[in-house]
Amino acid sequence: MAAWANTALVGRLPELECLEEQCRQAAAGRGGTVLVAGEAGIGKTRLVTELVAWASAAGAQPLVGRCIDLVGAEVPYLPVAEALRPLLAREDLRELLGSAGELRWLLPGTVLGEEPTRQRGGAPRSRLGLLEELLALLDTVAAAEPVLLVLEDLHWADRSTLDLVALLAHNLGGRRVLLLGTYRADELPADHRLRRLVTGLLRAGVAERLELGPLGREELEALLQSRAPPRLTPAVTEAIVTRSEGNPFFAEELLAAAGQGGVDLPHVLGDVLLQRIAQLDRTTQDMLRVVAAAGRDVPYPLLRAVADVPEGDLRQALRSAVDHGVLVADQAAGTFRFRHALLAEAIYGTLLPGEREELHARLAAELAHSPHQVAAELAQHWAAAGRAPEALVASVAAGREAEAVFGLAEAAQHLERALELWDLIPGAAELVGLDLTALLAWTAEVVDQTGAGPRAVELMRRAIALVDDPVRAALLHESLGRFLVPSGSYEAALAAFRTAVDLVPAEPVTPERAHVLAALGNALMLGWRHAESREVCEQALQLARQVGARRSEFRALAVLGVDLAYLGRTEEGLGCLWEALHLAEDSGAPQDLGRAYIFLTDVLTMLGRPRESVQVAATGIALARKHGSEHGSDMPLVVNLMEALFDLGEWQEADRVGTAAIRAGGAQWPNQRLVGRAALDIGRGDFDRARADLQVALATVHDDKRDLPAFDLTRVELALWERQWDDAERAVGDGLRRLPAQEAAFLRVRLCAQGLRAQAELAALARARRDSDALTDRLQRARQLLTAAREAATEAAPVAPTAAAWRAVAQAEHDRAQAHPNPRSWEEAAAAWEALQRPPIVAYCRWRQAEALVTVDASAADAALPARAAHAVAQRLGARPLQEEIERLAQRARLDLEPPSQPTDQDSGLGELLGLTPREAEVLGLVARGYTNRQIAAALVISVKTASVHVSHILGKLDAQNRVEAAAIAHRLAPATPAAPSELPGDTIPSSKASPE
Numbered sequence: 002m003a004a005w006a007n008t009a010l011v012g013r014l015p016e017l018e019c020l021e022e023q024c025r026q027a028a029a030g031r032g033g034t035v036l037v038a039g040e041a042g043i044g045k046t047r048l049v050t051e052l053v054a055w056a057s058a059a060g061a062q063p064l065v066g067r068c069i070d071l072v073g074a075e076v077p078y079l080p081v082a083e084a085l086r087p088l089l090a091r092e093d094l095r096e097l098l099g100s101a102g103e104l105r106w107l108l109p110g111t112v113l114g115e116e117p118t119r120q121r122g123g124a125p126r127s128r129l130g131l132l133e134e135l136l137a138l139l140d141t142v143a144a145a146e147p148v149l150l151v152l153e154d155l156h157w158a159d160r161s162t163l164d165l166v167a168l169l170a171h172n173l174g175g176r177r178v179l180l181l182g183t184y185r186a187d188e189l190p191a192d193h194r195l196r197r198l199v200t201g202l203l204r205a206g207v208a209e210r211l212e213l214g215p216l217g218r219e220e221l222e223a224l225l226q227s228r229a230p231p232r233l234t235p236a237v238t239e240a241i242v243t244r245s246e247g248n249p250f251f252a253e254e255l256l257a258a259a260g261q262g263g264v265d266l267p268h269v270l271g272d273v274l275l276q277r278i279a280q281l282d283r284t285t286q287d288m289l290r291v292v293a294a295a296g297r298d299v300p301y302p303l304l305r306a307v308a309d310v311p312e313g314d315l316r317q318a319l320r321s322a323v324d325h326g327v328l329v330a331d332q333a334a335g336t337f338r339f340r341h342a343l344l345a346e347a348i349y350g351t352l353l354p355g356e357r358e359e360l361h362a363r364l365a366a367e368l369a370h371s372p373h374q375v376a377a378e379l380a381q382h383w384a385a386a387g388r389a390p391e392a393l394v395a396s397v398a399a400g401r402e403a404e405a406v407f408g409l410a411e412a413a414q415h416l417e418r419a420l421e422l423w424d425l426i427p428g429a430a431e432l433v434g435l436d437l438t439a440l441l442a443w444t445a446e447v448v449d450q451t452g453a454g455p456r457a458v459e460l461m462r463r464a465i466a467l468v469d470d471p472v473r474a475a476l477l478h479e480s481l482g483r484f485l486v487p488s489g490s491y492e493a494a495l496a497a498f499r500t501a502v503d504l505v506p507a508e509p510v511t512p513e514r515a516h517v518l519a520a521l522g523n524a525l526m527l528g529w530r531h532a533e534s535r536e537v538c539e540q541a542l543q544l545a546r547q548v549g550a551r552r553s554e555f556r557a558l559a560v561l562g563v564d565l566a567y568l569g570r571t572e573e574g575l576g577c578l579w580e581a582l583h584l585a586e587d588s589g590a591p592q593d594l595g596r597a598y599i600f601l602t603d604v605l606t607m608l609g610r611p612r613e614s615v616q617v618a619a620t621g622i623a624l625a626r627k628h629g630s631e632h633g634s635d636m637p638l639v640v641n642l643m644e645a646l647f648d649l650g651e652w653q654e655a656d657r658v659g660t661a662a663i664r665a666g667g668a669q670w671p672n673q674r675l676v677g678r679a680a681l682d683i684g685r686g687d688f689d690r691a692r693a694d695l696q697v698a699l700a701t702v703h704d705d706k707r708d709l710p711a712f713d714l715t716r717v718e719l720a721l722w723e724r725q726w727d728d729a730e731r732a733v734g735d736g737l738r739r740l741p742a743q744e745a746a747f748l749r750v751r752l753c754a755q756g757l758r759a760q761a762e763l764a765a766l767a768r769a770r771r772d773s774d775a776l777t778d779r780l781q782r783a784r785q786l787l788t789a790a791r792e793a794a795t796e797a798a799p800v801a802p803t804a805a806a807w808r809a810v811a812q813a814e815h816d817r818a819q820a821h822p823n824p825r826s827w828e829e830a831a832a833a834w835e836a837l838q839r840p841p842i843v844a845y846c847r848w849r850q851a852e853a854l855v856t857v858d859a860s861a862a863d864a865a866l867p868a869r870a871a872h873a874v875a876q877r878l879g880a881r882p883l884q885e886e887i888e889r890l891a892q893r894a895r896l897d898l899e900p901p902s903q904p905t906d907q908d909s910g911l912g913e914l915l916g917l918t919p920r921e922a923e924v925l926g927l928v929a930r931g932y933t934n935r936q937i938a939a940a941l942v943i944s945v946k947t948a949s950v951h952v953s954h955i956l957g958k959l960d961a962q963n964r965v966e967a968a969a970i971a972h973r974l975a976p977a978t979p980a981a982p983s984e985l986p987g988d989t990i991p992s993s994k995a996s997p998e
Contacts, residue, residue, distance in 0.1 A: 717732040823853060
């Protein structure tokens, strides 16, 4: 079954390399047989097609034949005849074919102008004679070029072809021929002749089997992206990956159906799957419909109770289904399941109306009497049976069971089903013990935790419309606000929180009042209104402790911790956050735990402690994963981890975390994930994907007060690395106008530093164009940005240690804008970022330091040191744009980016021979390579004075008059490695100015 024929091969490279090696062995005269096995659609033909193309390019002769599933009598040797047909056009083989008795029979009407009729009774007279003639033909072809003989779909092969395969396999050992056969192993009954043939060949050691398993998740996603429209949604990708179970053909058909808006099993795929069922008897087919309706691993007792057949017939049907690869038996569990889930879908689709409902009702009734009944299964079967009251009760019970074990996605499905059934049942509230408002609110809470924020908002608004009690309405408004925040609707969320506070009276003091006040404080904090939030949270905290409302106490304390940290009261803020985390751990509420870890990691990263943030985030994510909220309500924790990893230079792990977050989809905090991945893509040079992610994030980020600055910073960074200086300047201006007040001063100084980088480049362009007016304007803007950066850094100094480091960058960029690059400024900036454990920014500063050294005519060795350090970091990170900039600088200035040579055994031997110390031997080796004292000092990380002392000692010990004589002695005893151009004595960086030396 051909699939994906026109796309690049994905996920089969190890198998392809294995087959290519087999071809090379055959070309060397060590022929053999390889049998490729796999289910229908797994990619056997695609792999063979790739191998045939490779073999042709390598100079081999591929011969390909295919078996066909014919209706009626078999045609002997059909695939062999097809494979040999291309040889008939070769003049050098016509004489051989004309004299071949049995082989002429195999190809009637094709040799020497014979009539196309079989004249020998329908079969060769001798299979051995046919084998000998076939081997002689293959030997003749292989004398000039190795042969790849491919026979596809051997599960449909006639008996004669299989016999010939067996004979060939036993006779290819010393020939330049590789026989490659493909077949579907899962469709072969135990007594199939091909199964016996494969077993025999493997036991005899004359063949190898290559099993093609399902594609891995990443491989299948790559395959889907290569065939899908741009930006295939995560939800569709997840559905296809799950349903196809790694089968490429199944995935292709599901993708085609998704592109047409379909959700049902595609007809083509359904027909392919049902072909396997059509060969089974009626009893087995009926039994398979029961298994398909059961929808899980089905215990034998359940089948025996529901299937309307005698037990003996049931067992025979099960054995037939297992032998034909339709069902898989789990002996230990005593259950049966379909080999592939789509088989169950295809068979379930054959159930007729009425038949389906009756079957589900029988399954539900049987399960209801089981001591191990599961509400989720009961709900599914009662609903499919059309029994609404029973389905409603079971669905609510299933929702409770799933939520209790943190199966939030499953709980949401059950509760949504309950909502669908509600209006069909009079007295529904009495049946399940809660009213519609409570069910709507409960469903909204669960749905929100799975990441479906807009649906949670819709459900909560329906609930609010049903209530008259103001306090209950207040609590529902508070929930509505919580659901609106992560969807990017900040102003609407803030309005909901204010409404909630207004609906709960201040007197008497109640837990509800503390609850809504804490929620309002949280909303204000998210809008950077930390001073106002602090006042509200302190009030909420007092009320919560007064009435013993522990969860409200937690929320008020956690938000207060963030406020205090951002207001410069760092230790107080961290103390509140750690205390809040302990409260959350005591309560065990998953939402509280997630919020505590989110706030704590955010503050730690802001305080310049990314390593600690990573450790805390890892602990929190492990708990979120356990609770099923990792990619739902706790998504900001994942984004915080990604940000800290990015800052630390652990980009590979950041990429893994970000990819998983985006793959998970969900409507909560959508811009956070996209902006985080865009920052990583910019660093790595994938500007197109970064731009696309930022464009998508723009749809929700405009009303997200907390995350808008991160979007602006990332947008500026993209423009800078794309050398779009005007765009960068505009983006900096937009970002500075949108930043909130002093609480975000640490972000303002960073934006100013980015703006100064753009101004430095624009000023250089103005100079190059001799545009004095433009240059004056640029320098004035640079001075304004530097002033703003200094003011912001002063404001942020009590809050964020990063502020001082960004101020250092701003000062160095301003020097660059003034055309007075200062290596010392960049060195100080690099040192500041090194203290904060930020390798990516350190590497940027080291690059600029090397560039400044080049500009001021420092030696090549001096400039090479920071360039080399930056280049090593850029290579490790995969920071392609930065790496390319450093390499361009090195090429322009003749800087050596390779680490300096280490002392060799040759140097040690030279020292022993001449009576030098190990260090003196090192120095002599560098002298022999033409190093100056300054270059020796740089290479050995010693002072220039110390290097001079070592050289003086060496001259004295060698009784040499000067360095040249000492080098000559070293050369005579041990020829030195030629020096790089930048390592020659007195070498300095080329400059338009006169060299001071």
